[in-house]
Amino acid sequence: MLDNILESLAFILGTTLMYSAPLIYTALGGVISENSGVVNIGLEGMMTIGAFFGATVGYYSGNPWLGFLVGGLAGGALALLHAIASVTFAADQVVSGIAINFLGPGLALFLSRMFFDGATMTRPIDLEDKIPRSLDKILTKGTFIEKVFNQYDTVYLAFILVAIIWFILYKTKLGLRIRAVGEHPKAADTLGINVYNIRYLCVFLSGVFAGFGGAAMSLAVVSNFRPTLISGQGFIALAAMIFGKWKPQGAMLACLLFGAAQGLVVFLGGTEFQVPSEILAMIPYVLTLIILMGFVGRATPPAADGVPYEKDSN
Amino acid sequence: MKTKLKLKEKLFSGNLGFTLFSIVIGFVVGAIVLLIAGFNPLEAYSVMISGVFSRPKYISWTIIYATPIIITGLSVAFAFRTGLFNIGAEGQYIIGSLVATAIGYFLKLPPVIHFIFVFITAALAAGLWGAIAGYLKAKFGVHEVIATIMLNWIALYLNNYFVMLEGFKRPQSETSYEIQNTASITILENWKYSDVGREWLSNYPILKDILAAPVNLGFLIAILLAILVWYILNKTTLGYELRAVGFNRHAAEYGGINVEKSMVISMFIAGALAGIAGALQVTGVTKSVAILAAMEGYGFDGIAVSLIGSNTAFGSIFSGLLFGMLKYGGPKIQPFLRAPSEVVNIVIGTIVFFVAIPKFIRMLGSLMNKKRGEKNVG
């Protein structure tokens, strides 16, 4: 009995970690972009293009890390478009993000058909060419710990990235400047900080992270790219970022919650348990709404989030 | 000469000019992408065009494709004009189609009345679904973009939950039962497959071809809705209030307008519109709802339709038709040329992208003027 419970718990925790990782990368992308004052609703599109490039480069090169890296760069490249629109041309950032969400999946599927004989699905990567599980050799097989923590390396990398982003934002000169630009760009400008450069950097990085998120999906959680692979995870990551009050550590916790819900759905799918999985799948979204209603403290975005910065000298 | 210049100026400064320019750029970018991929863009575009216009049936289909996104476009445009960003048309559409199917299947009512009942209940349910986001914004300050994203997913899972229920789910399928014929708005649905109908239609090949698609009243209703949206926004006190709140909620509040109520009403109307889109799709085309693995995209397409239509009611009709053409004609390049049909999404994305940056087009315009000015001086 106890063994069964432990077994189930290990399974749920393990799947939670696995499903959270892509969300964490992408949510971190949202954190860095919005802390600099650029709303990024295009995370979905950036994640999709990252997933495609990750799977494709991974398949052809046989090197998952190269795929992961290229996935990130592809996301970053798409993000540069968002930066051009929202930083240089003072576009409505939500509208520009919507455009990205058409372009990302459009480009991914277009290229998929080009590279894979008209298929919208990339060919699966061999098991040994997926992202490795480095802890596989260290942990003793069959233990609780092993079942929970024997994960793809991208999972651990996600948590390391959370720590790095946290450190950069709150402990470094660059972080202070990023947050200043997100709160009061004019103040930063008068102190000689280049608002545009900072925002370009942050939007680019947000694309890279979202691309990582997509690649972590297509190179680790599954082993290929397909049209419905991302479907909405970018938006979930966006919600997680807000849920986490625009902070990397908060976003991470929110992603774990969303991941846990997914983990539970998968787990219950394999049992005779009576709660319909659809209702369960709904819970994180309902929870997010409740949190946003302010029962657990108000979530306030950076003061200049979503506001284009235009120097008024012309 | 002078009038010509004026026209040009108007095009460059007005919304219409930006939009037309963006559409041109969209197709140019699409052409470049096709070219790089080794296809002849002219060939591809001509396949699309003949895929839309060469047979009456194709035109029927294009309009059928356009109808729901014209209406979700109206939904988004209405919210936009009142200062709200309705990303939730997707979920409101789902609620509308789900309720329409349920009412259309379970209730037994006479023709016409049945449809009207389906129409109203779907609009009400989706309106309330939209109003949730309005209420959350008014009462708790929850940004409607985030609230509607959440509500989209909740709607999707609700749909999947209800479709799976015993008595509603058609056995051995992933879909619900179909609605009663009394609720259908497909034109001459039974007659055209009856012996009499077939015989009669065989004498009129064009009509027969038109009716080969599930032609329905949806498009007419969409146009009526566009007129209604335009009228409410511009000619009524309600429209005045909603627009005032949208432009400047502080001034509206000071002028005695109930801002919170306005937000809820605005999202209710937007939701109802998106729900109607779903109801018309069910009663005119699909007849049932299915389990959704992912978002179908009617709501998201509606956002693009609205943006390309400059967030106006009549603009939504035209951009919705453009969308219908791309969505119906686009995939035809796949079998003909083996060219990826997703170039359509790239075209749409590019158009929206350029619609988002009027500043770029304005700069381009002033750059050209400057050059001309210099020439005149020299």
Next chain:
Amino acid sequence: MDGRNFKEKVVEMKNITKMFGDFKANDNINLTVHKGEVHALLGENGAGKTTLMNVLYGLYQPTSGEIYIKGKKVNVENPNVAIENGIGMVHQHFMLVEPFTVAENIILGMETTKGIGVLDRDKAIEDVEKLSEQYGLYVDPNAKIQDITVGMQQRVEILKALYRGADILILDEPTAVLTPQEIEDLIKIIKNLTNEGKTVIIITHKLKEIKQVADYCTIIRRGKYIDTVKVSETTEEELASKMVGREVSFKVDKEERETGDTVLKIDNLVVRDNRNIKAVDGLSLEVKSGEILGIAGVDGNGQSELIEAITGLREVESGKVYFNSKDITNKTPREIIDSGISTIPEDRQKRGLVLEFTIAENTVLENYDREPFSRKGILNENKIKEYAKDLIKKFDVRPNNEKIKAKALSGGNQQKVIIAREVSNDPDLLIAAQPTRGLDVGAIEFVHKSLVEQRDKNKAVLLVSLELDEVLNVSDRIAVIYEGKIVDIIDAEEADEKTLGLLMAGRGGKRNEN
């Protein structure tokens, strides 16, 4: 004098012209400032003072003209160049990051670091403490900006400039937001700075302060250089006439009047602000028909919350508001408007107008849903148009075209639209909150005249203003607000700036006597 000899030129701006489109904000202006002096830049709102200083600070590029700093010609491309050349600027609207600490704000852009790019917060705090001691500018380096007073925020701004090694400090309207006592402190700080060899340029339109603190004064009018004078050799009147280009009388013409019944009665009112602090705290007040009651006070003492509470925009926690003997506490804005109260709001662009609406649409903001402007929910566009045309003519709004959007109007004309709308409702009580903020002299006169007209029609007027002169000149009675309470009410005839100043700072007054 005091060892400062004003021989060494530190700033020379020669023939500066700055165009915004077709508009000449600065037209061939010259400015020379010497080391160690306090140089005032005087001019009306919109005269081009701030533009000139933004050019010096590198925020704007001049269309033509040259800038010499310490004898060297400098092309001030951006603020960095200005900072390198020892120029610091304190903007009128503070450029502070609210959720950051004092120290973080001061070091931003010139951060103290250890290792590669890691912030050294301890060093930052140490540096700030050292600097604040040197110039007598006390601040708490660890406090967050959002938690400290406006006066303190200003010190942070000055420290920011000093931290960057500024020896030429530009202060843009530094006293606008300060209490009289804080102004005294600021003057002391400025003296300290010049004693340490710093040079101060102060932008202002307040003549008294110039007399108190400045050595030289350059006057600008409508973008043009008028004169530079030695302050000790001139009078306030002379400065004023140079500023506006004609003799000015500060007095508003009005006749004696008998006051009538009490129109507005406020009883022990308590209202909380956005931070949930009691901004209005047991305030009582009466306004009678046929009088203008002015409320004097320093910004942030509950004025905004008081007006919002009377007009139904903010919830009253306790206490009562009576209007014509009827209880209107916590009624909706619409009910209060309909009962006969009109308001000229303090922020015309935020509250007063829907900038994207046409003038015509704006004129019916409060009665669009009543006949003849609409029937059964359908707007009557013709009637609205006629009404707007009528108001435009009566109040001389320019351009006289009801179809253009409110955002296309100048500040003065926007205010005219609001006044036209509010006065045309024929209210028993007109509330005017900072009705002349940012307007030029002509527009100010128009506003004052409109207020007096209401009074002469035996209506009640409640005027709230941060400009003490305005309150003194326009009101019949003056109530002084301090920390959400009325500390005293004085007849305008008997009031003078000194008494009011002390009351505004919370000293003296009835409340403090018992």
